[in-house]
Amino acid sequence: MDLWFTEKHTDDVNFTIRVKKQLYSKKSYYQEIDVFDTYEFGRVLVLDGFIMLTEKDEFIYHEMVTAVPMAVNPEIKKVLVIGAGDGGTIRELCRYNTIEKIDMVEIDEQVVNVCKEYLPQTACAFDDPRLTLYIEDGLKFVRRKENEYDLIIVDSTDPFGPGEGLFTKEFYGNCSKALTDQGILINQHESTYYDSYVDMVKRTHRRIGSAFPVSMVYQTHIPTYPSGHWLFGFASKNLHPIYDLKADEWKKFGIKTRYYNTELHKGCFALPNYVLDVLEDCD
Amino acid sequence: MDLWFTEKHTDDVNFTIRVKKQLYSKKSYYQEIDVFDTYEFGRVLVLDGFIMLTEKDEFIYHEMVTAVPMAVNPEIKKVLVIGAGDGGTIRELCRYNTIEKIDMVEIDEQVVNVCKEYLPQTACAFDDPRLTLYIEDGLKFVRRKENEYDLIIVDSTDPFGPGEGLFTKEFYGNCSKALTDQGILINQHESTYYDSYVDMVKRTHRRIGSAFPVSMVYQTHIPTYPSGHWLFGFASKNLHPIYDLKADEWKKFGIKTRYYNTELHKGCFALPNYVLDVLEDCD
Numbered sequence: 158m159d160l161w162f163t164e165k166h167t168d169d170v171n172f173t174i175r176v177k178k179q180l181y182s183k184k185s186y187y188q189e190i191d192v193f194d195t196y197e198f199g200r201v202l203v204l205d206g207f208i209m210l211t212e213k214d215e216f217i218y219h220e221m222v223t224a225v226p227m228a229v230n231p232e233i234k235k236v237l238v239i240g241a242g243d244g245g246t247i248r249e250l251c252r253y254n255t256i257e258k259i260d261m262v263e264i265d266e267q268v269v270n271v272c273k274e275y276l277p278q279t280a281c282a283f284d285d286p287r288l289t290l291y292i293e294d295g296l297k298f299v300r301r302k303e304n305e306y307d308l309i310i311v312d313s314t315d316p317f318g319p320g321e322g323l324f325t326k327e328f329y330g331n332c333s334k335a336l337t338d339q340g341i342l343i344n345q346h347e348s349t350y351y352d353s354y355v356d357m358v359k360r361t362h363r364r365i366g367s368a369f370p371v372s373m374v375y376q377t378h379i380p381t382y383p384s385g386h387w388l389f390g391f392a393s394k395n396l397h398p399i400y401d402l403k404a405d406e407w408k409k410f411g412i413k414t415r416y417y418n419t420e421l422h423k424g425c426f427a428l429p430n431y432v433l434d435v436l437e438d439c440d
Numbered sequence: 441m442d443l444w445f446t447e448k449h450t451d452d453v454n455f456t457i458r459v460k461k462q463l464y465s466k467k468s469y470y471q472e473i474d475v476f477d478t479y480e481f482g483r484v485l486v487l488d489g490f491i492m493l494t495e496k497d498e499f500i501y502h503e504m505v506t507a508v509p510m511a512v513n514p515e516i517k518k519v520l521v522i523g524a525g526d527g528g529t530i531r532e533l534c535r536y537n538t539i540e541k542i543d544m545v546e547i548d549e550q551v552v553n554v555c556k557e558y559l560p561q562t563a564c565a566f567d568d569p570r571l572t573l574y575i576e577d578g579l580k581f582v583r584r585k586e587n588e589y590d591l592i593i594v595d596s597t598d599p600f601g602p603g604e605g606l607f608t609k610e611f612y613g614n615c616s617k618a619l620t621d622q623g624i625l626i627n628q629h630e631s632t633y634y635d636s637y638v639d640m641v642k643r644t645h646r647r648i649g650s651a652f653p654v655s656m657v658y659q660t661h662i663p664t665y666p667s668g669h670w671l672f673g674f675a676s677k678n679l680h681p682i683y684d685l686k687a688d689e690w691k692k693f694g695i696k697t698r699y700y701n702t703e704l705h706k707g708c709f710a711l712p713n714y715v716l717d718v719l720e721d722c723d
Contacts, residue, residue: 161454167480168479169457169478170455170480171444172454172455173446173453174454196451197450197453217712378661378668380633384668385669386661416714418716423706425707427701428704429500429661429698429704430699431698
């Protein structure tokens with residue numbers, strides 16, 4: 158049998174992977190959820206036709222949204238995670254014994270349940286006693302919070318569909334309010350390679366910049382995302398991602414990572430000119 | 441009309457792009473040469489079924505093999521380029537007025553002629569008076585050279601087919617001999633993301649390391665190459681790519697780049713752990 162899944166990266170570019178078996182396929186209230194078992198990438202979670210993660214390379218995404226802020230502020234105790242229904246971000250956070258409390262807000266319970274059943278590699282820390290899972294809209298949840306979190310990670314889908322509200326100006330303003338003085342906001346920031354994404358990146362960067370004095374972007378290679386070149390945002394009121402990097406303290410955590418290291422931490426904030434041009438155009 | 445070109449990144453992963461028109465398709469003595477005009481990437485050069493360059497992102501590759509060595513040794517005067525039939529590397533080198541002589545050795549004249557006709561964006565500097573083009577095997581050419589070049593760029597196809605000899609121990613040893621004391625060798629170093637490439641990367645890194653005291657690897661995002669995560673090798677007898685970086689001198693060249701900048705220069709040598717593991721395994 159020759160079964161292939163195709164993701165359209167643009168109207169004119171397809172990324173196609175060979176599938177062993179379609180393990181799950183159902184519509185939730187919010188989105189279409191598929192899980193495939195594949196030859197090259199292991200199990201793959203697909204939402205509304207877009208690859209969210211693969212077992213082969215999810216470590217890249219999940220290390221880069223957690224280790225970067227933890228190395229800038231190793232004192233982080235209270236974390237809010239928005240989205241992240243697959244559990245990968247939670248798994249990485251739970252490796253830090255110093256973290257005391259994690260609130261996770263996922264709008265779509267069905268994603269959590271599907272990942273618990275089919276993606277044990279990422280959905281392995283939902284029983285951690287430090288975690289409280291809220292099934293609700295992150296946009297509304299964060300409105301009620303003030304000076305409460307040291308770290309907010311917005312591990313959302315793209316800025317259309319159920320994740321849309323997590324890219325609004327109101328949302329970033331509320332994140333700023335919900336964060337402590339030393340707090341950090343990390344968000345997935347899309348990519349600038351394909352023209353069809355550029356406006357979203359600009360809009361997102363402009364909105365975060367208006368809510369935070371420090372707003373920077375870092376890059377990561379995620380081969381199963383469109384173009385393989387993915388950006389994350391680092392925003393805070395007081396902490397700079399490189400000047401305030403505490404490399405030795407992070408190393409003392411003794412956490413073995415497969416992508417992140419503290420040299421790469423410094424390197425990933427050095428962006429290509431064509432990306433800088435897009436971001437500077439926001440100012 | 442719905443015409444698509446597919447490159448197999450692995451047996452189980454296809455990258456497929458929509459084609460406006462197939463502009464050229466012929467076998468040379470060495471390889472199958474195709475040029476497509478595409479919707480997303482402009483014109484695309486394909487050798488033996490593998491994308492060599494696209495008009496959309498060739499600047500990334502060509503800047504990264506030229507600006508990196510020029511910023512470490514801005515005194516580079518004499519350059520040998522092996523492969524590079526599309527002319528993109530030559531175009532970038534010719535932007536440096538201080539370079540006095542460029543020898544280019546390409547085994548397949550038909551690639552040069554096809555690129556001159558169909559890829560004027562890259563094949564635009566073949567008339568530069570500093571350039572001498574030799575149509576012959578780079579492996580043999582470099583055997584005759586001693587203490588002659590400040591920079592050798594191996595802009596080859598993959599380590600199978602016509603480019604195979606350019607990944608041998610003998611070749612790297614001859615490059616070392618052909619280089620001056622301050623000389624630098626840059627080579628395309630494949631990628632470690634897909635398992636099918638890992639052995640080639642290891643072998644290449646081991647061989648270069650046995651020929652040069654300084655042998656390092658740097659990374660680049662090239663979305664139209666398999667995984668989008670591409671490596672280059674930097675080797676030399678005496679110069680370190682970061683400790684010897686002359687950022688201010690490079691900036692004085694006044695060359696406008698779309699990918700490279702001197703911050704990214706430092707950043708691109710900071711590799712992910714899973715890449716470091718592969719490279720360290722060579723020692």
